[in-house]
Amino acid sequence: MDPRPAVVARRLARVGRILAVTGGKGGIGKSSVSVGLALGLAGEGARVGLLDLDLTGPSDHVILGVERPTLTEDAGLVPMLAAGLRFLSVAAIVGERAAPLRGEDISNAVLELLAVTNWGRLDALVVDMPPGFGDALLDVVRLLPRAEYVVVATPSPLVLETVGKALELLRRLDLPVVGLVENMRRDDEPSVMGRLPVGGLPLLGSVGYDALYETALGDLGRLLATRFMREMAGVAHSVAAGPRGAPGMRVPPGR
Amino acid sequence: MHEWALAEAVIVKASEVAEQNGLASVSRVELRIGELQAIDRDSFEFGLGLLRSEYPRLTGAVFALASEPAELRCRRCGHAWYLAESVSGLSEEDREAIHLLPEAVHLYVTCPACASPDFEVLAGRGVSLVSVS
Numbered sequence: 001m002d003p004r005p006a007v008v009a010r011r012l013a014r015v016g017r018i019l020a021v022t023g024g025k026g027g028i029g030k031s032s033v034s035v036g037l038a039l040g041l042a043g044e045g046a047r048v049g050l051l052d053l054d055l056t057g058p059s060d061h062v063i064l065g066v067e068r069p070t071l072t073e074d075a076g077l078v079p080m081l082a083a084g085l086r087f088l089s090v091a092a093i094v095g096e097r098a099a100p101l102r103g104e105d106i107s108n109a110v111l112e113l114l115a116v117t118n119w120g121r122l123d124a125l126v127v128d129m130p131p132g133f134g135d136a137l138l139d140v141v142r143l144l145p146r147a148e149y150v151v152v153a154t155p156s157p158l159v160l161e162t163v164g165k166a167l168e169l170l171r172r173l174d175l176p177v178v179g180l181v182e183n184m185r186r187d188d189e190p191s192v193m194g195r196l197p198v199g200g201l202p203l204l205g206s207v208g209y210d211a212l213y214e215t216a217l218g219d220l221g222r223l224l225a226t227r228f229m230r231e232m233a234g235v236a237h238s239v240a241a242g243p244r245g246a247p248g249m250r251v252p253p254g255r
Numbered sequence: 256m257h258e259w260a261l262a263e264a265v266i267v268k269a270s271e272v273a274e275q276n277g278l279a280s281v282s283r284v285e286l287r288i289g290e291l292q293a294i295d296r297d298s299f300e301f302g303l304g305l306l307r308s309e310y311p312r313l314t315g316a317v318f319a320l321a322s323e324p325a326e327l328r329c330r331r332c333g334h335a336w337y338l339a340e341s342v343s344g345l346s347e348e349d350r351e352a353i354h355l356l357p358e359a360v361h362l363y364v365t366c367p368a369c370a371s372p373d374f375e376v377l378a379g380r381g382v383s384l385v386s387v388s
Contacts, residue, residue, distance in 0.1 A: 115261075
């Protein structure tokens, strides 16, 4: 018998909301939205944790300008403090090496991190999910039944197809969805809201394409001054002030 | 020391198992300790000893720990081997990473026959609960 699942809820007992940022597709800005959401919530005065669960391509530390994420051991793993956030990335363990992990290994790693990490008291923990609907998502569903989902979409038709599937899956699993974040939208593009099976889900915010954002990566001062982060502060306010995600969102089956 | 966190997982799980099986008190808990995670036994047993006092069913329990060698098998060529054959090539830093997250073994160890990092851990990954009686 594996004893680890028995303590996951206890490790998160003093964490208020658990916000899992997902979308299915890679390259849509889940990491940027996760970091922006975490910093935005912290800007509202909340105690916030950020967990980068993208085991094969962790990048939140790059956005935050943390050259080498660290952690300490004290009755468990203790996340580092970065930009006012409690921050844990698998990059603290694997460094810059590629982690060639299969599904079973990913499940084991996710479970291990959730079972031994002491987050302390937090108002919210933002979880940056890896792309896809595979093991990491299913493990979060299994191990974090309190998680609410924030779905990221960009206006590209290549993305909408997959995000539509993500929404359908979240509906089928009866998981609570807080709403959508529209990312990288250019001014002349139509909103994703009319092009996705969103049912009654709210748009948490529309974040425009920001050419300066890339140049500010890793520089917290400049990052916080970007249009992207200012607009993400609005998203964070919507998440903090709005209703919690509820199961049974009104996404029509099929499209 | 994250041995404390692992010890707590064992205590909580053993207490759950005892409750599910209607055991008012537990005399023996058997554990397998996988070699891959390389936990510090003293810290782990210290944690077990202290944490069990919070669970009335476990206050009189003896914890029997058995080591389990880490056995690996390559998914590419099928070669099976024991971690002990690979550890001499690991630095202190590599071992620490594997201790913190055993899946990190795929970054530092490769199949001795074909050098692939695509292998499975057949046995001996971490801590597992064998029986509660």
